Amino acid sequence: MSEPPLNPDAWHLLRDLAPKVLGSVMRRYRDFAACEDAVQEALLAASQQWPRDGLPDNPRGWLVQVASRRMVDQVRSDSARRLREHAAALDFGQVVAAASVESQADEDETLTLLFMCCHPSLTQASAVALTLRAVGGLTTAQIANAFLVPEATMAQRISRAKQTIRTSGIGFERPAARARAERLETVLRVLYLIFNEGYTASVGPRLQRVDLSSEAIRLARGVHRLAPDDTEVAGLLALMILTDARRDARSGPAGELVPLQQQDRSRWDRAAIDEGVALLSATLGRGRVGPYQLQAAVAAVHDEAARYEDTDWPQILALYTLLERMHDNPMVTLSRAIAVAMVRGPAAGLEMLDALAADERLAGNHRLDAVRGHLCEMAGNREAAVRHYLAAANRTTNTAERNYLLTQAATVREAGLGP
Amino acid sequence: MKYMLMMNVPGSGPYQIGGWPKADIQAHIGHMIALNKTLREAGEFVSAEGLSSPDQARLVRAGRDGAPITDGVFPESKEFLAGYWIVDVDSAARAYEIAAKASVAPGPGGAPLNMAIEVREVMSGPPTDML
Numbered sequence: 001m002s003e004p005p006l007n008p009d010a011w012h013l014l015r016d017l018a019p020k021v022l023g024s025v026m027r028r029y030r031d032f033a034a035c036e037d038a039v040q041e042a043l044l045a046a047s048q049q050w051p052r053d054g055l056p057d058n059p060r061g062w063l064v065q066v067a068s069r070r071m072v073d074q075v076r077s078d079s080a081r082r083l084r085e086h087a088a089a090l091d092f093g094q095v096v097a098a099a100s101v102e103s104q105a106d107e108d109e110t111l112t113l114l115f116m117c118c119h120p121s122l123t124q125a126s127a128v129a130l131t132l133r134a135v136g137g138l139t140t141a142q143i144a145n146a147f148l149v150p151e152a153t154m155a156q157r158i159s160r161a162k163q164t165i166r167t168s169g170i171g172f173e174r175p176a177a178r179a180r181a182e183r184l185e186t187v188l189r190v191l192y193l194i195f196n197e198g199y200t201a202s203v204g205p206r207l208q209r210v211d212l213s214s215e216a217i218r219l220a221r222g223v224h225r226l227a228p229d230d231t232e233v234a235g236l237l238a239l240m241i242l243t244d245a246r247r248d249a250r251s252g253p254a255g256e257l258v259p260l261q262q263q264d265r266s267r268w269d270r271a272a273i274d275e276g277v278a279l280l281s282a283t284l285g286r287g288r289v290g291p292y293q294l295q296a297a298v299a300a301v302h303d304e305a306a307r308y309e310d311t312d313w314p315q316i317l318a319l320y321t322l323l324e325r326m327h328d329n330p331m332v333t334l335s336r337a338i339a340v341a342m343v344r345g346p347a348a349g350l351e352m353l354d355a356l357a358a359d360e361r362l363a364g365n366h367r368l369d370a371v372r373g374h375l376c377e378m379a380g381n382r383e384a385a386v387r388h389y390l391a392a393a394n395r396t397t398n399t400a401e402r403n404y405l406l407t408q409a410a411t412v413r414e415a416g417l418g419p
Numbered sequence: 420m421k422y423m424l425m426m427n428v429p430g431s432g433p434y435q436i437g438g439w440p441k442a443d444i445q446a447h448i449g450h451m452i453a454l455n456k457t458l459r460e461a462g463e464f465v466s467a468e469g470l471s472s473p474d475q476a477r478l479v480r481a482g483r484d485g486a487p488i489t490d491g492v493f494p495e496s497k498e499f500l501a502g503y504w505i506v507d508v509d510s511a512a513r514a515y516e517i518a519a520k521a522s523v524a525p526g527p528g529g530a531p532l533n534m535a536i537e538v539r540e541v542m543s544g545p546p547t548d549m550l
Contacts, residue, residue, distance in 0.1 A: 406444050
């Protein structure tokens with residue numbers, strides 16, 4: 001993969017324009033799969049021609065024009081019946097003129113596009129890939145590279161996703177008001193997945209890959225602009241910003257995982273923390289309080305503690321208690337157990353874990369063992385701590401986390417051996 | 420030429436590294452990270468993966484109806500693939516050299532493990548003039 005030799009400003013402009021151009025082209029030609037391909041070709045053409053010929057006067061009109069031409073070429077060569085039906089309407093001069101200016105319709109169309117790419121009938125992996133391409137303006141090669149899969153695999157995933165959209169008759173239209181909240185939730189989940197993928201995949205030559213965390217933040221900013229009154233959209237954006245603020249401190253020189261407790265807090269991104277906190281403060285109490293806002297609030301409490309010892313655990317416990325009431329999710333209960341242990345002592349936390357162990361949704365999950373190891377260590381039960389850390393190391397599928405858990409087990413074991 | 424370098428470990432339980440002293444675990448991990456970095460910088464790295472421990476492994480066969488029948492937890496004597504590298508190099512000799520570097524990864528007390536690394540050339544597609 002090589003990023004286009006565009007200067008960064010032009011590259012950002014191109015990617016901001018991508019969903020708007022697609023919206024314009026779709027307004028005219030409807031066929032999502034074909035329009036999306038045409039826009040990708042236009043983006044590619046821009047990345048090759050703009051550095052050579054300079055930025056066009058109307059970049060957006062340029063892209064719409066090139067994409068529309070591709071559509072016409074395709075209709076000429078393509079025998080697809082659906083497209084032929086549109087052949088009469090292919091005088092694209094009109095659509096180009098109409099689409100060359102920014103309009104309120106753009107915003108709606110970008111959101112509609114997101115609803116389409118994150119449609120519940122798509123698998124999560126498909127929705128992620130399609131969103132990054134159609135809304136994010138990334139090439140298939142870049143997306144494949146970010147997920148460390150072959151380009152052909154990613155191309156196939158995207159093409160099958162488009163096929164699903166075609167066969168299930170998902171139209172390019174806004175969901176009905178009643179379904180909107182639910183559909184928006186699906187969009188947020190897809191953005192959250194993209195963020196997490198970027199955040200946990202810290203191994204590998206990250207600099208050469210598209211940074212999925214930043215990409216998720218960029219997309220979430222876009223959704224927040226389009227739906228400024230939705231408190232959960234703001235909550236998710238704040239959560240991403242507040243979490244990403246700790247990124248540099250999160251891994252050591254060899255890429256090893258550094259847990260919150262041991263992070264050098266001077267390496268946290270203060271400006272990002274301020275932005276996240278401000279966003280969250282402006283949101284809380286303004287509307288429906290949902291899980292993303294609560295998780296963002298937890299992240300903010302951590303970010304605002306100057307030292308780990310200063311963490312306001314009672315506050316975190318209160319937030320997880322609220323979150324648990326909202327969401328019957330054992331992972332939330334697991335987080336609450338840690339907060340309980342920090343506030344009332346490890347025995348109280350361990351008692352909660354015993355109850356959780358019966359939950360089938362956590363069966364075989366390494367995180368239960370990891371937390372138990374941590375609480376046993378807090379309780380001074382070194383032998384049990386080592387056992388649980390090792391069990392967790394054996395079960396995790398993340399290399400950095402496995403290495404951390406192995407090291408933690410060895411540290412506790414050696415602490416028991418005396419000097 | 421592409422080669423696959425397979426690192427096999429004896430036993431079917433959890434990886435033994437869990438019982439090592441901290442300094443030795445860190446030295447071992449550091450050795451592997453440095454090796455991968457060298458391969459990337461040399462433009463020889465294609466891919467590398469570590470696999471979860473053998474006690475998580477399942478042997479799968481299709482039953483009569485084609486549905487999977489899984490079998491798990493294997494006898495102690497068996498060797499298991501712990502991870503692999505695929506490298507793109509100029510010669511078999513270079514692949515062996517890389518395998519030797521993986522083989523001497525430090526174990527308990529910092530002593531080289533001298534693990535057996537199985538080296539197999541990856542089959543390539545047919546030459547283009549035959550197509």
